[in-house]
Amino acid sequence: MAWSQAGLAQELPDFTGLVEENADAVVNISTTSSAPAAGSKKFHGLPFDERQLEQLPEFFQEFFRGPQSPYGRGPGKPQPRRSMGSGFIVSADGYVLTNNHVVEDADEIIVRLNDRRELPATLVGTDPRSDMAVLKIENGDDLPVVKTGRSKNLKVGEWVFAIGSPFGFDYTVTAGIISALGRSLPSENYVPFIQTDVAINPGNSGGPLFNLKGEVIGINSQIYTRSGGFMGVSFAIPIDDAMSVFRQIRDKGLVSRGWLGVLIQEVNRDLAESFGLKRPRGALIAEVMAGSPALKGGLQSGDIVLEYDGEDVERSSDLPPMVGRTPVGETARLTVLRGGKEVTLDVKIGQLPDENGAQSAAPAEGDSSTAPLGLVVEPLPADLADSVDVSGGVVVTAVNKGPAYDAGIRARDIITEINREPVSSVDDFQKAIKALPEGRAVSVRIVRQGRAMYLVLKP
Structure with a gap:
C-alpha cells in the first residue's frame, strides 16, 4: 500500500x-418565556410536540421529561417555556450574535461563558428575514472575542468546524466540509446559505462556524431533517451577511435591504429554449410590481436578468441576496435578455417593505368560448382585472387533456401573453394560437391567484 494510516492522519486537519x-x-x-400552549414545548429554538419527543432515544426522553430538565416537567403542564442555543461574542463590550429563533419571545436571556460565568443579556434587535438576533451582555468585563473572516472567499470542499451546545451538551465540537455555497431556502430567500456536512443539532443554533484559520465564517442556523436530528445537511448564515445585519442593528436598530419589486422564477431547459437561451440561466421576471423601482427602471415581465452589477445571475435564487445587499438609494446596473437581445438598464434600488402581501381573487363566472389546444377561455371581467391588477388577458374556464394541460395551465388562470405577444382579448x-410555430416550445405568461408566472407550451 502506497500510503499508511499514519500518513493519512498527518494530512487531516488538527x-x-x-x-x-x-x-x-x-x-x-x-x-x-411565558408558558406555551398545553401539549407543546420548544427545544433549542425548534418547536416539537410529544410525538416528536417519543422519536428521540430513551435517554433524551428522560432528560426532557425529568425534573432536572430545563424544558419543564412533562407535556401539558403550564411550566414556563425554556429554550437553549448557542452564540458568540463579536466585540469586547459584549455584543453577541445568535439566531432569532433562539431568543424569540424570550422574557429573560442568560449568557453562560466557558469560564462558567452566567450573565444577563438584553435583546438589542432581531432580523427575522435572516434569522439573526443581536444581544448585549450586561456588566461583562474582560470578554473574549472571536475573529471574523470573509465568507465570500469560501470554497466548496474546505474544512470547517462548529462549536455549540447540541441537546445542552456545552462546547461540543463537530467538523466537516463545505458542501455547497449560495443555497436558497424558502423561509429566508435573502440569505445565500452555506451548506455543510458538519453535525448540527438543536442547541447548535446560533453558534459559530469556523475555518482552519480560526475565523468565524458563518452562523449555524438550520438543518434539513426528517427525524428531528442531524442527517448530513446543515446550513449557516454567511458571516459577511451576518456582520452587515449586526452593524445595522447596532447602529440604527433596524435592517434595511434593497428592493427591486419583481416576482421571479427559475429558468428551466424548456423556458430557456422558448426565450432563445443556449442554456438555462438567469432569473425570469414573471411580474413587475406597481410603483416598484423595477417598473421605474424600465424592467418588464418576460425579461431574464443575466447580470446584476457585473455579477452573473446563474439561478433565480442568486438575485434576491444581490439586491438585498445593495444599499437603498444606490443605482444598480442590470443586463437583461429581452426579445432575444441583451439590454442594459440602470435601476435605483428601493427599500424592502416590511411585508409584501400577495394579491388574490376568485375568478368571475361567465359565458365562455372554446379555443384550440384543449383550452376554453372567456373575456377577462373588469372587476377581476382590477382585483389582480391585470390590464388585459383572457380567463381559462376549462382545460382538457392536451398541450395546454401538459404545460400546467389550469382553470381560473389568466393568460396575458403567448410567445411574447400580448393577449388582451379572445381574438388576440x-x-x-394560430401563429404558433410547429415543433417549438413557446412561453405562456399566466396570472394565478394574483401571482404571475411563465409556463412552457409545446404545440
Whole structure:
C-alpha cells in the first residue's frame, strides 16, 4: 500500500489548537418565556410536540421529561417555556450574535461563558428575514472575542468546524466540509446559505462556524431533517451577511435591504429554449410590481436578468441576496435578455417593505368560448382585472387533456401573453394560437391567484 494510516492522519486537519483558541468566545444562551400552549414545548429554538419527543432515544426522553430538565416537567403542564442555543461574542463590550429563533419571545436571556460565568443579556434587535438576533451582555468585563473572516472567499470542499451546545451538551465540537455555497431556502430567500456536512443539532443554533484559520465564517442556523436530528445537511448564515445585519442593528436598530419589486422564477431547459437561451440561466421576471423601482427602471415581465452589477445571475435564487445587499438609494446596473437581445438598464434600488402581501381573487363566472389546444377561455371581467391588477388577458374556464394541460395551465388562470405577444382579448388569444410555430416550445405568461408566472407550451 502506497500510503499508511499514519500518513493519512498527518494530512487531516488538527482542530485541537483552534478549539482552545476560540472556545472562550463561544457562549451558551438560555431563555425563559411565558408558558406555551398545553401539549407543546420548544427545544433549542425548534418547536416539537410529544410525538416528536417519543422519536428521540430513551435517554433524551428522560432528560426532557425529568425534573432536572430545563424544558419543564412533562407535556401539558403550564411550566414556563425554556429554550437553549448557542452564540458568540463579536466585540469586547459584549455584543453577541445568535439566531432569532433562539431568543424569540424570550422574557429573560442568560449568557453562560466557558469560564462558567452566567450573565444577563438584553435583546438589542432581531432580523427575522435572516434569522439573526443581536444581544448585549450586561456588566461583562474582560470578554473574549472571536475573529471574523470573509465568507465570500469560501470554497466548496474546505474544512470547517462548529462549536455549540447540541441537546445542552456545552462546547461540543463537530467538523466537516463545505458542501455547497449560495443555497436558497424558502423561509429566508435573502440569505445565500452555506451548506455543510458538519453535525448540527438543536442547541447548535446560533453558534459559530469556523475555518482552519480560526475565523468565524458563518452562523449555524438550520438543518434539513426528517427525524428531528442531524442527517448530513446543515446550513449557516454567511458571516459577511451576518456582520452587515449586526452593524445595522447596532447602529440604527433596524435592517434595511434593497428592493427591486419583481416576482421571479427559475429558468428551466424548456423556458430557456422558448426565450432563445443556449442554456438555462438567469432569473425570469414573471411580474413587475406597481410603483416598484423595477417598473421605474424600465424592467418588464418576460425579461431574464443575466447580470446584476457585473455579477452573473446563474439561478433565480442568486438575485434576491444581490439586491438585498445593495444599499437603498444606490443605482444598480442590470443586463437583461429581452426579445432575444441583451439590454442594459440602470435601476435605483428601493427599500424592502416590511411585508409584501400577495394579491388574490376568485375568478368571475361567465359565458365562455372554446379555443384550440384543449383550452376554453372567456373575456377577462373588469372587476377581476382590477382585483389582480391585470390590464388585459383572457380567463381559462376549462382545460382538457392536451398541450395546454401538459404545460400546467389550469382553470381560473389568466393568460396575458403567448410567445411574447400580448393577449388582451379572445381574438388576440386565437390569433396567437394560430401563429404558433410547429415543433417549438413557446412561453405562456399566466396570472394565478394574483401571482404571475411563465409556463412552457409545446404545440
